[in-house]
Amino acid sequence: MTGLSTFFLAFGFLQPWLLGWLAGATIPILIHLWARQRYRQIPWAAIEFLLAALKANRRRLLLEEWLLLALRVLIVVVLALAAARPFVGQAYxxxxxxxxxxxxxxxxxxxxxxASREGRSCFDRAQEELHRLVNLCRSRDRLTLGVMTDTIRWLTPEPLPARGGIFPQLNELQPTDSRPDLLAVLRQVATRLREVRKHYPSLGAQEVWIFSDLQATTWEPREELAETLLREALASILEEASIRMVDVGLADGQNVAITEVQLNRWPVLMGDTVEFTATIKNFGEIHRPNLQGIVRLDGHVVSKQILTISPNSEALLRFSHRFLTPGEHIVEVSVEAHGDSLRADDRRWISVPVRTALKVLCIDGRPSLVPLQGAAGYLTVALNPGGPGGPTSPIYVDRRPVTALGEVDLDSYDCLILCDLPELSPEEASRIRRFVRSGKGLILFLGPQVVPAAYNTVLGQGEKPEEVLLPARLTQPVHHDPQYRLDPLGYSHPIVAAFRDFERAGLVTTPVESYWAFEDLKTLGGRIVLALGNGSPLMVEKHFGRGRVVLVGTSADPSWTLLPKWPSFVPLVHETVRYSTAGRFFRRNVRLGECFEGLLPAEWAGTELQIWTPQQQRELIRVEGDSEASQWRFCPREFAGVYRVEGPGGQSELYVANRDPNESDLTKINPERWKNHLGNPGKLVIDSSVEALIRLPLIPPAGIHEIASNLLYALVMLLMAESFLSFYLSRHSTRPPR
Incomplete structure (x- = not known):
């Protein structure tokens, strides 16, 4: 840096609002004036003699009074200044x-x-203010330009000259659909500041300029830990630079948004009637009557409804549709809200792949050629009553003996059901793990042949709960405690939710004579679906990778329970198969920042998939894999909408990335409260004008120096001086009483 001849001292206050205490300096003056009020004079010869004697000392007495008054006023002034935390720095x-x-x-x-008003968005205003900043910079200044999406996308690899260096990039920028990860953004800024200081030591002061709408859901942490981390990140930046935040947000933005679209069941099979629910929220303070909600299926309008939403409230748009055509479908829900500040979130999508049928591989631990015999006889008929040559069923069952488990191609099935298998080999367990992790379903019906140690060892291994396939560990069979009632636990689980209004279906009155006892449910992350009358869990499940595992503690045949002969058995096993296979279909829909992913056969490793974005831009991703399986992964970060994934053979699947609904709330932070709560007010300034911010004194790398402590030392000295002077004057005063 050059010498101090290039600088002058800049002075300011970190808490300027406390300067109002300076008004307290008038208190000693008012007391002094009150004490000098005129009294009624009564002539008295002795007093007249004394007053005549004191006229020679009048000037000295007045000087003493004014000196004591000045000390008392100065004490109040110094106290107020110290509370306002003054600082000095260097300004050019x-x-x-x-x-x-x-x-x-x-x-x-x-x-x-x-968000926009009168055709001018916050992003447009930010670009205008940014251009203004560039024009106000000097030719020697350097700029590093970054765009805040979910993190920072740096547009300049190194500091560039302010004049003409970054204008081309500014004109090409467009807003995205993402939500910033503020903590990651601030950490990136701190890292870049340190790098610039290291590699460009000739640069002087550093500043961070942020052009933002200051949306509260982004800038205000809701948890104590997040607030602590944010404060630390800001402090790390303020060690290297000052922060100038340009507020370009709307003062009172009104917004209606579709925040969620759900359907009541996954997967969807041909012929299913599916119920959809869309949540529409009014984030503003205006009553919204006569909003029109529109539902489109593959671009065609299938439903219209009129909605009314109160301020800061939600409304539900419900509709149903029967899918008669298999394949890839997109449902789009939109709302027409006039006067909306943010139009883009007035629509939302959901990808609905429709299958002709689910293909189930059923491994029978006690195979038999006699109908309704063996461990899986009743189960096979319940899932597909017509059999291979019968009427079309939404579930196709391939029943095989135990020896087929290591021979068949599991990738061609959606669900694997094991019925009373004594044990599994490590190789078989490895194949099953990979099968479930890819998004498929696994259902385990136990029985008299099961060896608990084998199950716990082969399927229950893993250092972390998410690495363990079993939702619970097996302990021992219970034969002498028959149960004649099942507890659906309020029908809260999706598997049994269909029985909520149909208690006569017989689910709760199912007799169970024998069952396996479970343990470690909470440890392994298991969730109880159905319990026995004595509280013991009978059916438990857990997520494993993208798939799901359901463990049933009794048999699928009448050897341990009459459940297979009960009327509730058919809907129960159908719902169980659907639930276990829902993972791979459910993951077709994510929020921006989350990832699309899939597992493919091993021979796909090394190939490329094409991703077509909502802007119809093509991206290529490589399929990674080994000799056993391959996988792909793609993470949309900036733009919401429908993505099409195409394989080498031309087959395609539709995926959807929707916006984070938190971005639809346009409420802003309180700038003064925010910066005083989280940052250093002397080095963090918020304003809506670039001109006002750029006129602030530059703070060099050495930062600012607070002088509040010096003022406190001075305050102590003044108090001591006032006490000494008061004592001295009271001892040596010759003033007569008034």
Whole structure:
């Protein structure tokens, strides 16, 4: 840096609102004036003699009074100044040419920046203010430009000259649909500041300029830990630079958004009538009557409804549709809200792949050629009553003996059911793990042949709960405690939810004579679906990878329970198969920042998939894999909408990435409260004008120096001086009583 001849001291306050205490300096003056009020004079010869004697000392007495008053006023002034936390720094002298200033400029391109009024969005205003900043910079200054999406996308690899260096990039920028990860953003900024300081030591002061709408859901942490981490991240930046935040947000933005679209069951099979529920929220303070909700299936309108939403409230749009055509389908829900500040979130999508049928591989631990015999006889008929040559069923069952488990191609099935298998080999267990992790379903019906140690060892291994396939460990069979009633636990689980209004279906009155006892449910992450009358769990499940595992503690044949002969058995096993296979279909729909992924056969390793984005841009991703399986992964981060994934053979699947609904809330932070709560107010300033911010004194790398402690020392000295002077005057005063 150059010498101090290039600088002058800049002075300011970190808590300027406390300067109001300076008004207290009038208190000693008012007391002094009150004490000097005129009294009624009564002539008295003795007093007249004394007053005549004191006229020679009048000037000295007045000086003592004014000196004591000045000390008392100064005490109040110094106290108020110390409370306001004054600081001194170095600012550049106008007209002289100091060292180059490095400014990191961040442009918020998150979804909420698309909010607009009279055709002018927050992002448009941010670009205008950013251009204004560039024009106000000196030719020697350097800028580093970054765009805030979910993290920072740096547009300049190194600091560039402010004049003409980044204008081309500014004109090409567009807002995205993402939501910033504020903590990650601030950490990236701190890292870049340190790198610039290391590699460009000739640069002087550093500043961070953020052009944002200051949306509360982004900038205000809701948890104590997040607040602590945010404060630490800001402090890390303020060690290297000051922060200038340009507020480009709407003061009172009104917004209606579709925050969620759900369907009542996965997977969807041909002929199913599916119920959809869309949640529409009014984030504003205006009553919204006569909103029109529109539902489109593959681009065609299938439903219209009129809605009314109160301020800061939600409304539900429900509709149903029967799918008669298999294949890839997209359901789009939109709402027409006039006067909306943010139009893009007025629609939302959901991908609905429709299958002709689910293919189930059923391994029978006690195979038999006699109908309704063996461990899986009743189960096979319940899932597909017509059999291989019978009427079309939504579930196709391939019943095989135990020896087939290591021979068949599991990838061609959607669900694997094991009925009373004594044990599994490590190789078989490895294949099953890979099968379930890819998004398929596994259902385990136990029975008299099961060896618990084998199950716990082969299927229950794993250092972490998410690595263990079993939702619970087996202990021992219970034969002498027959149960004549099942507890659906309030029908809260999706498997048994269909029985909520049909108690006569017989589910709760099912007799169970023998069952396996379970343990470690909470440890392994298991969830109880159905319990016995004595509270023991009978059916438990857990998620494993993208798939699901359901463990049933009794048999699928009448050897241990009459459940296979009960009327509730057929709907129960159908719902169980659907639930266990839902994972791979459910993951077709994610939020921006989450990932699409899939497992493929081993021979696909090394090939490329084509991803067509909502902007009809093509991206290629490589399929990674080994000799056993391959997988792909794609994470949409910036744009919401429908993505099409195409394989080498031309087959395609539709995926959807929707916006984070938190971005639809346009409520802003309180700038003063926010910066005083989280940051250093002397080095963090928020304003809506670039001109006002750039006129602030530059703070060099050494930072600012607070002088509040010096003022406190001075305050102590003044108090001591006032006490001494008061004592001295009271002892030596010759003033007569008034």
């Amino acid at each position: 002298i106008p007209g002289e040419e100091p060292e180059a200033v490095h400014r990191i400029v961040l442009l918020d391109a998150s979804f909420s920046m698309q």
